[in-house]
Amino acid sequence: MKIEVEKNSLLNVDAESLVIGIFENIEDSKHLIDEIDAKLDGSINERIEIGDFKGKMGQISTIYTRKKIPAKRILLVGLGKKEDLDYERIRRVSGIVIKKIRDSEVKKFKIWLMGLEKTDLKVEEIARAITEGAILGNYKFYIHKTEKLDEIKLVEEFSVVYNDLIDEIKNGIRSGQIIAEATNFSKDLTNEPANIATPTYIAEQAKKMADELGIKCNIYGEKEIEEMKMGSFLSVARGSNEPCKLVVLDYNPNENLETIVLIGKGITFDTGGISIKPSMGMWEMKQDMAGAAAVIGALKAISQLKSPLHIVGITPLTENTPGGRDPNLPGDIVKSRKGKTIEILHTDAEGRLILIDVLDYANEFKPKVVVDIATLTGACAVALGIYASGLFTTDDDLANKLIEAGEETQERLWRLPLWKDHEKIMESKIADVRNINPNRKEGAGASNAAGFLKHFIGDYRWAHIDIAGTDLESKGKDYTPPGASGVGVRLIVQFLKNWGKKSG
Missing domain, CATH: 3.40.630.10 (Zn peptidases)
Structure with a gap:
């Protein structure tokens, strides 16, 4: 799997699908939600208000942006409670996301660096956990199959995106990819x-x-x-x-x-x-x-x-x-x-x-x-x-x-x-x-x-x-x-x- 690092601002990310982690206590992710909703006419807050997305661990909700931002879709993924977030939970979320993306037959996606609101988590280790979860979750053993090969879906590439700390992210991705x-x-x-x-x-x-x-x-x-x-x-x-x-x-x-x-x-x-x-x-x-x-x-x-x-x-x-x-x-x-x-x-x-x-x-x-x-x-x-x-x-x-x-x-x-x-x-x-x-x-x-x-x-x-x-x-x-x-x-x-x- 090809993994890239992209330095960019949230609203300028061009992607088939852009994954954003949201905490169960929505206030903990308000800065992200408000930044995107300013361009999407309140679509995320509306979904939250009617109860379609609650930020629970592993919950995923897809929002189509209708060309209001470069990313075609936003995938909101629930991180659960902020106090419960650790590297294992990030691995799990990443594994859940990769399977959702794979099943939708999208070959590439981008993920906004999640979890920085939890100040005791290190950027390099967050990037490593995202990478490990994605590569491990994307694994399939199929080399002996000769039929229905067209039904085997795998994600080929993803990028971790953030507006800073690129060297730390690169180091985390490298170690995560090697280990996974x-x-x-x-x-x-x-x-x-x-x-x-x-x-x-x-x-x-x-x-x-x-x-x-x-x-x-x-x-x-x-x-x-x-x-x-x-x-x-x-x-x-x-x-x-x-x-x-x-x-x-x-x-x-x-x-x-x-x-x-x-x-x-x-x-x-x-x-x-x-x-x-x-x-x-x-x-x-x-x-x-x-x-x-x-x-x-x-x-x-x-x-x-x-x-x-x-x-x-x-x-x-x-x-x-x-x-x-x-x-x-x-x-x-x-x-x-x-x-x-x-x-x-x-x-x-x-x-x-x-x-x-x-x-x-x-x-x-x-x-x-x-x-x-x-x-x-x-x-x-x-x-x-x-x-x-x-x-x-x-x-x-x-x-x-x-x-x-x-x-x-x-x-x-x-x-x-x-x-x-x-x-x-x-x-x-x-x-x-x-x-x-x-x-x-x-x-x-x-x-x-x-x-x-x-x-x-x-x-x-x-x-x-x-x-x-x-x-x-x-x-x-x-x-x-x-x-x-x-x-x-x-x-x-x-x-x-x-x-x-x-x-x-």
Whole structure:
């Protein structure tokens, strides 16, 4: 999508549609209304007086200007109460607007910079929120459609207009566009079916992106992974006929910079293995690589935003199927890269098996912080639903920083327990650890999974994010269409942005 900045006065904007945000307390927007109404013979005030427009959040009302001003239409969009306006609400309003414009088959529009009446909001961040909401809300995944393509409507271009502060607006648009397009890139990877988005395909897409942006990218196959002694990862991979891959994206490799490692679970399709899943809903398991897609998308954004950190993204990629040459069997014992042995009691607890070898491999980069993100447990989805991802860490400061980034992006996190009990319960009688606690009555599946991972971390600060309930948007929201949600990209980028400010 093409996005422009235009310096102009309100009444001189020439557009097919000009979007103007109006607060629910009309007095808070009176200066805008009166300026336009002086040319439109009171059309806006009349609409307000008869109750056709009340400024409620997301309400839209169209006024045709009849050539009294250059803009052909004014779209009044409700911002709700002034005291409730924040960047998330601006994103939501922008997403609502883009869908309204798109459905009217208008390809271009302009939007007057909204929200300046709320003095605690920054111009740059307002412009970023407008941009993110528009690009994310305009997203559609349709590349496999061959029919009715003429019915697919997308907005091609919009402009943010204001009479001042153009540099701040440009900066906000640039960052918003980078982050939103990286999120949509992540969505594309996740929405692809498993017969296309194989480990090889995802590795190739990551390499193509990395080459375009100057990110160092290494892709390792089974032989190299075996040489790295990643026995736990390979125990899952050898259940599939699709070759596994390990992708390592290395941005800003400089020994003088703080290193943060991001790890994303990349199960490109999860049947459950020998412990096979029920067939109903199994098609959603193509999205079991959403963590990997989030990490790849985050690296795409981070490199363009020129983060002052050394960021390494690692994604182990494989299917979990029972049809390969040597699938895991319940009761098998395998050896991890760290040297610990794992009793595999359930082959559908495979995500943790591929993550643990990478958590140990992360030590090679001498990181200060490691964050892994994974669609790991149905238990987390049961606990938190679609409303928040689960956060597990014993580091209070790291937890607070991640939660703050989640609030800023509204990719919210909720911290769940990670106690020594959850590590202890994952110990095995015949191996070092087991991959599940078979006593279902004891519950705490999400925390137990995090406790299992903790057995394999190194000498670094660590957090685990479980996105099992938030990776898929089934119905669609204001700026998140149905399908892959792209969760994690904006969260990680904001976390690193905040961290980079501290480091820079």
